[in-house]
Amino acid sequence: MxxxxxxxxxxxxxxxxxxxxxxxxxxxxxxxxxxxxxxxxxxxxxxxxxxxxxxxxxxxxxxxxxxxxxxxxxxxxxxxxxxxxxxxxxxxxxxxxxxxxxxxxxxxxxxxxxxxxEFFSTLSRELGARGDFAAAYVIAHEVAHHVQNELGILGQVNERRQAVGQARANALTVRLELQADCLSGVWARAVDGLLEPGDLKEALNAARMIGDDHLQRRAGRVPQPHTFTHGTSEQRARWFTAGYETGDINSCNTFQARNL
Incomplete structure (x- = not known):
């Protein structure tokens, strides 16, 4: 190199x-x-x-x-x-x-x-998710997708999405993304000793700022749940919190959850 x-x-x-x-x-x-x-x-x-x-x-x-x-x-x-x-x-x-x-x-x-x-500045300036821990949450979320891949979940979901219609595929994607949010919370709990006052609030705010309903409203549209691929602001913050409070991968089984 x-x-x-x-x-x-x-x-x-x-x-x-x-x-x-x-x-x-x-x-x-x-x-x-x-x-x-x-x-x-x-x-x-x-x-x-x-x-x-x-x-x-x-x-x-x-x-x-x-x-x-x-x-x-x-x-x-x-x-x-x-x-x-x-x-x-x-x-x-x-x-x-x-x-x-x-x-x-x-x-x-x-x-x-x-x-x-450039995403760091976009997250802060355009999406309103400010602070280092907001950016850290986004990185942890993408690593959480790798965790899902390591666990075999990502491959199974991708196969299932290819076998169903668009609306159902979107619903599966929402569950996949919310699970990644929860796994991000598991990571956040593990680094709790490194957090400063307000860090957790920054992560929760970031989760809310990139919720499907918030982004669609921000674009001047009426939220359309059947088009969601990441979950609502409330869902994203709630699943992140679930992972943070338990620190347990098993608490992140969004695919068995009756209510997201």
Whole structure:
């Protein structure tokens, strides 16, 4: 990585980002290259991108520690962490192309979580979910999809979604996303000693700000439940809280819940 990216990048910034990638399981190649469809030459990293890379590494490290402890205790086997891909502008994955408009996502095909560096500012400035822990919750949510993949849940749900109609597929996706919110709460409980006053409130606010009903109202539309794919603001906050209060993966079985 160092040989490919050395030209054109400030020494300190390069060392920081390469260290982030090496020690924290973050693939920073797309970030170093910028927009691959438009340019292949490495470019200078902005201070904001460096901060995003460092912050993402710190959060990812906590998820690795937490799930590395929970899996042997609650699942009975070891946990294999994902790789996080930080990119700026656009990128490609086995699950398709992505841009800042796509939002963070997890691709089970390569077991990587993708995060656009601009999303942190979007979350705060446009969606009204401010604070470091709000951003940390979003990263923990994408890692939770990897946890679902490790548990075999993600593959089962994807197979089922392909066999049913759109409305039913959306309903299954809602349960999948709410389970990821709950698993994020399990992670938050495990890092409780690191939380500062107001951190939990930031995470709950982020969950509410990206609820389907809130986003549709924000876009000037009447909420249409049959089109929801992530759950309402109230549901997202409630399932996150359920995971936080119990710290137990078993409390996150949204697929058996009669009421979401």
């Amino acid at each position: 160092g040989g490919r990216a050395g030209a054109g990048i400030g020494g300190v910034g390069l060392l920081i980002v390469l260290a982030v990638g090496y020690f924290a399981g973050i693939d920073v190649t797309p970030l170093l290259q910028g927009m691959p469809q438009q340019q292949s030459a490495p470019r200078e990293l902005s201070s904001e991108e460096e901060r995003a890379a460092e912050f993402s590494a710190q959060v990812l490290a906590t998820t690795e520690e937490v799930w590395g402890q929970i899996f042997p205790r609650q699942v009975g086997r070891d946990y294999t962490p994902p790789v996080m891909v930080l990119y700026s502008g656009v990128t490609q994955s086995p699950c398709g192309g992505a841009s800042g408009a796509t939002g963070p996502f997890y691709c089970p095909a390569d077991r990587k979580a993708y995060l656009d560096t």
